[in-house]
Amino acid sequence: MIRILVTDGMEQSAIKELRESGFEVVEQFYDAAELGNKLKEFDVLIVRSATKVREAIINEALGGKLKLIIRGGVGVDNIDVAYAESKGIAVRNTPNASSAAVAELALGHMFALARFIHIANVTMREGKWDKKKYEGIELGRKTLGIIGMGRIGRELAIRAKALGMKVLYTRRRGPSEEYNEFEYSTMEELLAASDFVSVHTPFDKNSGTLIGEKELAMMKDGAYLINCSRGKVVSEEALLAALNSGKLSGAGIDVFEEEPTKNIELISHPKVSATPHIGASSIEAQERIGEEIVTIIKGFFN
Template identity: 50%
Template sequence: MLKILANDGLDSIASDCLSEKGHTIDTTHFDPEPLKEVIGDYDVIIVRSATTLDQTTLDAALQPGSKLKLIIRAGVGLDNIDVDYATAKGLGVRNTPNSSSTSVAELALGHMFNLARHIHLSNITIRKGEWNKKHYNGIQLYGRTLGIIGFGRIGQEIAAKAHALGMNILYYQRSGPKASHEDFKFVDLDTLLKESDFITLHTPSNPDGRAILDAETIQKIKKGAYVINTARGSLIDYDALLDALDSGHLSGAGLDVYTEEPPLNPRLTQHPKISMTPHIGASTEEAQRGIGAEVCDVITQYFMP
């Protein structure tokens, strides 16, 4: 039977499933240095976004006598794991790509509605006794153009939902167009930036940590557009984003992810043009149940093919 460390917690569905199979589940959270001391005691480690498995941590799991065989990211992105190094050393690396796409796509749309109709701001001011009805003249999403950077599962999910709302869909991804999506138009990045009323990011972090939307690319964005990021904080230079919001070049931003979590910069957290959530893209009952079931299936298939 396996000894499994769920370092960032685990849904009860996965815990129950794995326990029924006789495996031992440890949900203790270890910070980076203590994790290095214990990681080799487990056959499997399951992480979310809070735990980074870099080369130094993996080296600790590769010492003589280590039991570790499999790393699972309970989510889509794998950029907090040094996948190349882990696989080169014989460790299995898996994720759960099928369960959270709808939840993340819906959150991105939620931020778009928030910004278009000033919901994020009016919800606060009305609680303060302010009746600022004339201040909150918004826009419709219908007829607007949505630019999607990254067209994997989540990008395609939000494209379908936004298209059903009457939005025009542009998308860009490095690997080129997807032939099966004739309703959505593939364009280069510059075209997407110049023509989109809303831009949403659904791509992994760049390996070198470089932002996709930095000071230079943000200036290419259509004046008055909105930017949504429910993917990775490193994809946007937030200082450049704040400058663009302050200057009026951008009308607003919807953020669920940050370069530091929780975000501590008051210029960011107090900005009236930003709709913010605390990294809750996959925080729905449905997504967590699905992720838990996928985790159980991954472990079962890996050790009992």
């Protein structure tokens, strides 16, 4: 029987379908010290963000049954993909399933910051009626710059355009006819022209931080930065400095350099709308992720 280890949780309907299809599914989290040895007993490993599958763990698993690693989500930066594949272990992810959920969270942060929902919610609980402090802005007619025009960026662009926003985008591969309804810009042009900048790129260990002090300085005075991609894409130190100086009016952050984050100064900042990496945490997205994982596994072993 093909054995599947689920370490970070998974939609129960998908687990039920796998079991009914003849697969053995074990739901159990293991820390790094135990995981590699345990993996020898399983054909498939399914992870989300918490489990890191690095070279040392893969080396420990060699000689066992492991044939497939699946990341339930868009990125695979918590898996040493090239190394796993060099050892004959396939790596897959579910890039389509959570795109809409992440895009809607990015938009939610934009609304929260534009209308002070993030901080008014806190001060009202403290018994304050700070009505005069919270004169916000409307998203309509503002410019949104999207860095990384993949599936998530496209979903956000569609929603932003429906709100009457002008949408700029930049991507490593340059402009594409696929995105003709939006305007391509260089990174520098986008940063200078956008009222809101939303980042949707993976973290590249080779190139490092994408948004640091230099890039933040290029942004419009009073602009907003949204990061629902990967924490290390944006320098938290540089972001805090930009918020404290007044360069930025606010930041919406779902991902952090370290998770769970210990950067209390950042998440408690009055100009920050913060969430604990919940981009894909919608009922619909989790159902789609589960369905996509089932399809991957059935296709792989059939």
